[in-house]
Amino acid sequence: MVLFPTKLTSFELIKKTRKEFEQMDFKDLDIDTVPVVYIQLDKKNLYVGKSTDIYGRFSAHLKDISKTFTEIIIIKSDLFNESSIKHIETLLIDYLLADSKFNLLNKIKGQNIHSYNGIEDVNNMFVKIWDKLIEEGIASEQLKEIHNKFIYKYSPFKVLSANQIEVCQDILAAMLTTSESRHLITGDPGTGKTIVLTNILYALVYDQTTGKDREGLDREEVALIIPQNHSLSSYKDLIRKVGLHGITVLSPSQFIKKAKGKDDKFKYVFVDEAHRLKQYFGKQARDLKHLITADGHTTELELISDYAYHLTVVYDQYQTIRPADIDTAHFKQLTVDYKKHILRKQFRLKSGDQYLAWLRKYLQIADDVAVYEKGLLKGYEFKVMDSISELYEAIKKLNNDYELCRVVAGYSWEWATQKDENLHDITDPVTGDEFKWNSKTKGWINKENSVEEIGCIHTTQGADLNFVGVIFGEEIDCDYAGEEDGSYDLNKAKIKVNPEKYKDRNGLPIKGTDLNNEELNSYIKRIYYVLLSRGINGCYVYATNPNMQKYLKGIVSISQ
Structure with a gap:
C-alpha cells in the first residue's frame, strides 16, 4: 500500500490477487462498501471499473469467463464519492486505451462528467495516480505524450458535449x-x-x-x-x-x-x-x-x-x-x-470560437459570422515572424517543449528533393537558408524527422498540432488601397493569387476554364485556412511576399 499524504491529491493504491477475491469470507474492511476505482489485469489485458460494493461487484466478475485477471489494483481516497469515481474511471479508460501497453477489455464508455464539487482536486489527483501506474508497470507513457496521439484525440471513449x-x-x-x-x-x-x-x-x-x-x-x-x-x-x-x-x-x-x-x-x-x-x-x-x-x-x-x-x-x-x-x-x-x-462549439483551438471566423474574414473566404477583432487573439499565440528561418527555429524550439509542432507552407516551391534528396526545395528570401519539403506524404506528421522538414497541405489536412508555423508562398499576394496619409485600409485590401508561382500541378484548373483565376483563388485561400487552423495552442506565420507580410502584421495588430 502506498499513501500520498498531500490532502488535495491523497490516495491509496492497494494490490490484491484474484485468489483473495475468490475467498469471499475474508473481506478487507478498508475497501468494503466504500467508493473505489479498480483495474483488473493479467499478462495482456486489463479492465477498468468502479464500485461502492467491490466484493459484490467481484462476485459477478469471477463468474465472467472473459475476465481472466490475476491481479487487481484498487484506488481509494477519502475524497472519493459517486461523482469522483465515475470521473477517475472515465479518465483511466480513455488514457489506458491510448497508452496501449495492455489490451483494454472495457466495451462500455466511461460516463459523461459534469462539473461537481472537488472536480479540480480529482484532476490534480489523476496526474499522481497516472505517475504511480507508470511506476507499477501498468501504464508506459507520460500524459503529455498520450495527448499527442491520434487514438487519444479521436477515441470513442471521449466525453461528449x-x-x-x-x-x-x-x-x-x-x-x-x-x-x-x-x-x-x-x-x-x-x-x-x-x-x-x-x-x-x-x-x-x-x-x-x-x-x-x-x-x-x-x-x-x-x-x-x-x-x-x-x-x-x-x-x-x-x-x-x-x-x-x-x-x-x-x-x-x-x-x-x-x-x-x-x-x-x-x-x-x-x-x-x-x-x-x-x-x-x-x-x-x-x-x-x-x-x-x-x-x-x-x-x-x-x-x-x-x-x-x-x-x-x-x-x-x-x-x-x-x-x-x-x-x-x-x-x-x-x-x-x-x-x-x-456541431457549433469549438473544442480544439485555444483561440476560441471566433478565430476561425476571423481567418475566413481576412482570407476573404467568407464573412459569415460577425467578428469582433479587439482582443480576439488574446490567450492564443499568433505571431508574425520576420523570416522563414526565424519561424522554423521557433517551431523547433516549441517542439522540444511540447512535441507535435510542425512547419508547413503553401505549395509555392517545386518538390526538387523528391527526385534528388541532396537538393533543397525552399530558400529563405531574407537569410538565404535552405529547407526541404516533406520526404514522405503518408503519416508525415508523426515521422521522427518531420520537424526538420516543411510539410504541405497534403500531409497536414485533418491533423492536430500543438503549434503550427505557416509560410505564405509567392503564389498568394495582397493589393492595398492607399490612403492620402500613406496608410492602408485593411478592409480595402484584396488578396490575389499568382498561378505561375503555384506548383501543385493537380491543384491548377484546366487552362482557359478559370476566368480571372477565381477558382484558383478560392482553392489557395482555403488551403491557408486549413493550415492556419491546425495549431491548438498557437500559430506562427511569415509571408515571402512583402505586401502579404504587411497585411498579416496589420490584421494581427488590431486583434491582440
Whole structure:
C-alpha cells in the first residue's frame, strides 16, 4: 500500500490477487462498501471499473469467463464519492486505451462528467495516480505524450458535449429503426466531427447498455471511408485498438471497388473528411477512372451512396482545396435531402470560437459570422515572424517543449528533393537558408524527422498540432488601397493569387476554364485556412511576399 499524504491529491493504491477475491469470507474492511476505482489485469489485458460494493461487484466478475485477471489494483481516497469515481474511471479508460501497453477489455464508455464539487482536486489527483501506474508497470507513457496521439484525440471513449450526444443519438436511432438513412455532419475544425463519428460507430457495434456486441450486427457490413491517404493507417490503427476490428476501413476508390464485388449494399457506411471526395478532373484522369460512366462522369459521393443503406458523411465546406474535390455547390445539391446535423462549439483551438471566423474574414473566404477583432487573439499565440528561418527555429524550439509542432507552407516551391534528396526545395528570401519539403506524404506528421522538414497541405489536412508555423508562398499576394496619409485600409485590401508561382500541378484548373483565376483563388485561400487552423495552442506565420507580410502584421495588430 502506498499513501500520498498531500490532502488535495491523497490516495491509496492497494494490490490484491484474484485468489483473495475468490475467498469471499475474508473481506478487507478498508475497501468494503466504500467508493473505489479498480483495474483488473493479467499478462495482456486489463479492465477498468468502479464500485461502492467491490466484493459484490467481484462476485459477478469471477463468474465472467472473459475476465481472466490475476491481479487487481484498487484506488481509494477519502475524497472519493459517486461523482469522483465515475470521473477517475472515465479518465483511466480513455488514457489506458491510448497508452496501449495492455489490451483494454472495457466495451462500455466511461460516463459523461459534469462539473461537481472537488472536480479540480480529482484532476490534480489523476496526474499522481497516472505517475504511480507508470511506476507499477501498468501504464508506459507520460500524459503529455498520450495527448499527442491520434487514438487519444479521436477515441470513442471521449466525453461528449450535449450537442455532440444529441447528434450521435439522433443518427444512431435512425440507423437502428429505419431501413435507409442519409446524414450530413457539419462544423468548423475542432468542433468534434471525427469524435462524433467514432462514437456512433462504437455505439453501433457495442450495445452501450450491456457492453456486448449488438445483436444481429455483422461488422463486415460496416465501412469507414477515409479520403485522405495520409490518414488512412491512423484510422485503421484506431479502429483495431478500440475493439472495432472487422469493420472495413478503406479509401473511397478501394471501397467502391470492394462494394461492386458484393451481392448487396453495405448496411452502414461512414465517410470522414468528405470535402475531399472526388469528382472527375481531366488532369487526374488516370487516378479517377472509377468515376467514368457510360454517359459521362459521376462523383465518389454518388457511387458511395449507391452502395449504402445508411450513409453518414462529415463535411466542412471551407476545406475543398483542389479541382478534383467535389465542387461545394454540387456537394450541397447532392446532399440536399440528407438530414443535417451542425456541431457549433469549438473544442480544439485555444483561440476560441471566433478565430476561425476571423481567418475566413481576412482570407476573404467568407464573412459569415460577425467578428469582433479587439482582443480576439488574446490567450492564443499568433505571431508574425520576420523570416522563414526565424519561424522554423521557433517551431523547433516549441517542439522540444511540447512535441507535435510542425512547419508547413503553401505549395509555392517545386518538390526538387523528391527526385534528388541532396537538393533543397525552399530558400529563405531574407537569410538565404535552405529547407526541404516533406520526404514522405503518408503519416508525415508523426515521422521522427518531420520537424526538420516543411510539410504541405497534403500531409497536414485533418491533423492536430500543438503549434503550427505557416509560410505564405509567392503564389498568394495582397493589393492595398492607399490612403492620402500613406496608410492602408485593411478592409480595402484584396488578396490575389499568382498561378505561375503555384506548383501543385493537380491543384491548377484546366487552362482557359478559370476566368480571372477565381477558382484558383478560392482553392489557395482555403488551403491557408486549413493550415492556419491546425495549431491548438498557437500559430506562427511569415509571408515571402512583402505586401502579404504587411497585411498579416496589420490584421494581427488590431486583434491582440
